[in-house]
Structures are given as C-alpha cells and as structure tokens.
Amino acid sequence: EAQVTQNPRYLITVTGKKLTVTCSQNMNHEYMSWYRQDPGLGLRQIYYSMNVEVTDKGDVPEGYKVSRKEKRNFPLILESPSPNQTSLYFCASSPTQVADTQYFGPGTRLTVL
Amino acid sequence: GENVEQHPSTLSVQEGDSAVIKCTYSDSASNYFPWYKQELGKGPQLIIDIRSNVGEKKDQRIAVTLNKTAKHFSLHITETQPEDSAVYFCAASGNTGRRALTFGSGTRLQVQP
Numbered sequence: 001e002a003q004v005t006q007n008p009r010y011l012i013t014v015t016g017k018k019l020t021v022t023c024s025q026n027m028n029h030e031y032m033s034w035y036r037q038d039p040g041l042g043l044r045q046i047y048y049s050m051n052v053e054v055t056d057k058g059d060v061p062e063g064y065k066v067s068r069k070e071k072r073n074f075p076l077i078l079e080s081p082s083p084n085q086t087s088l089y090f091c092a093s094s095p096t097q098v099a100d101t102q103y104f105g106p107g108t109r110l111t112v113l
Numbered sequence: 114g115e116n117v118e119q120h121p122s123t124l125s126v127q128e129g130d131s132a133v134i135k136c137t138y139s140d141s142a143s144n145y146f147p148w149y150k151q152e153l154g155k156g157p158q159l160i161i162d163i164r165s166n167v168g169e170k171k172d173q174r175i176a177v178t179l180n181k182t183a184k185h186f187s188l189h190i191t192e193t194q195p196e197d198s199a200v201y202f203c204a205a206s207g208n209t210g211r212r213a214l215t216f217g218s219g220t221r222l223q224v225q226p
Contacts, residue, residue: 004156033213042119042202042216043157058213059114090156101147102214104156 002027004105006091012111013081021076021108023091031094032074033058033102034066036087043090049074081112115140117205119217126193127225134220136203137185143205146179146186147214151200160201161188193224 004025013019025032033048035058045058049068063085065077074093078085088109092102116139126132138146144165149157163170163177163186170177174193179186190197200221204214 035216040122040218042117042218043214044216045213048213059215092156100145101159101162104149104158106156107154 002103004091004093004103006089006105006108008108009106010109012113014113015082016080019078019081019110021078021089021091021110023074023076023105024072025074025091025093025103026072027093027095027103028071029093029095029103030071031096031100031102032068033092033094034064034074034076035090035092036060037090037107038087046076046089081110083112086110086112115143115205115207115215117203117215117217119203119220121220122218123221123223125223125225128193128195130193132190132193132197132222132224134188134201134203134222135185136187136205136217137183138205138215139184140205140207141181141184142207145206146177147204148175148177148188149202149204149216151202151219153199157202190222193222195224195226198222198224 007022034046035043037043044060047066049055091105094102119136147162150160151157174191176189200219203217206214
C-alpha cells in the first residue's frame with residue numbers, strides 16, 4: 001500500500017531531551033516536507049526537501065533539524081525540545097519537485113513538559 | 114510570502130444542504146489551489162484541486178471555483194452527508210521560491226443528520 005508512515009504516533013517528553021520523529025514514504029517521491037498543526041493556525045511548514053541531500057527551511061524552522069540521506073526517509077530532529085514545540089506534526093511527500101499534490105502521514109502528537 | 118485566509122472557521126449545515134467555504138490568497142504568482150479534508154485522528158487528505166488556468170472543477174458532489182482577479186477560491190459541497198463532517202483546509206502554492214503549500218486556518222464542518 002502506498003503510504004507515508006510516521007513514528008512514534010504519540011510522544012511525551014521533557015524539556016531539553018533530544019528526540020527524533022521518523023518519516024518514511026514508499027512511493028519514490030522526490031519532495032518531502034514537515035508541517036506542524038496548531039489550533040487556529042492551520043498547517044505551517046517547518047522544513048522541506050526537494051531531493052536527497054537537499055533540504056531547506058520552511059516558515060517555522062527554529063528549533064528543528066532535518067536530514068535527507070535516502071529518498072524514502074526524512075526524519076525530524078528536535079535537539080533541545082521546549083514546551084512551545086508541543087504540537088501535532090505531519091510529514092508529507094509529493095511525486096515531483098514542485099508543491100503539487102501532497103500525501104500526508106497520520107501525524108505525531110508531541111507533548112513537551 | 115503567501116498568506117491564505119479561510120472563512121468560516123466553523124460551519125454547521127443540515128444533511129442534504131450545501132456547504133461553501135471560501136479562501137483568499139495574497140500572492141498573485143500562486144497557481145495551484147488544493148483542498149484537503151482532515152478527519153479526526155488522521156492526516157489531511159486531498160479531495161480536489163484546481164490550477165490557475167481553470168475557473169471551475171467538479172468531482173461528484175464537490176466543486177472548486179477560482180477567481181484569479183479577485184484572488185479567491187471556494188469549495189462547494191452539495192447534498193451534504195454526515196460523513197462529510199471534518200475539518201477542511203484550503204492551500205495555495207506557486208512555482209517560484211520554495212514552492213511550498215501555504216494553508217488556511219481550517220473550517221470545521223458539521224453535518225447534522
């Protein structure tokens with residue numbers, strides 16, 4: 001089944017404890033992206049990648065890192081999480097290098113205490 | 114950068130009635146306008162999209178209209194059913210810069226049986 005998977009789906013952590021949220025797609029998509037969703041703000045892009053080894057900042061990149069060493073994987077890294085990063089996170093992928101149809105993962109709900 | 118405004122934030126209709134959600138965008142260079150549906154506990158799923166060279170597009174009970182001059186686009190759902198209840202997001206993107214989707218803040222649609 002063609003899909004975007006994320007792990008973990010739920011995570012509760014404490015301030016300053018490094019964490020990684022994994023994202024993987026099995027559709028051979030070029031473009032991948034991370035969004036955070038907060039009430040009343042819609043989805044805001046954190047980072048995106050147009051291809052392997054090519055990543056760039058989105059609208060709200062502060063406090064996050066990403067890497068794209070393989071085409072299928074695009075992990076989101078929080079080196080020192082803070083409570084304001086408590087949010088619902090979505091990974092998405094797209095078949096081309098333009099912002100075309102995006103396929104979203106199921107989401108990761110992160111709580112930073 | 115692009116700014117997308119979406120109205121209303123909540124919408125309640127009776128089963129069988131029509132629902133209309135409206136969005137405006139700021140960047141005249143935007144040329145791709147998708148609509149996503151998000152059900153509880155799931156990631157957003159594309160339901161329909163339109164490109165700037167088209168004024169209207171239909172898919173069964175849903176339709177999207179685009180007015181490039183006024184920079185607004187709308188989602189129309191006819192003969193609403195309880196399973197249409199969800200949060201709907203509009204988005205816009207262009208083919209320059211980082212070509213990312215900029216999302217509206219979402220509309221919670223409730224279809225009353």
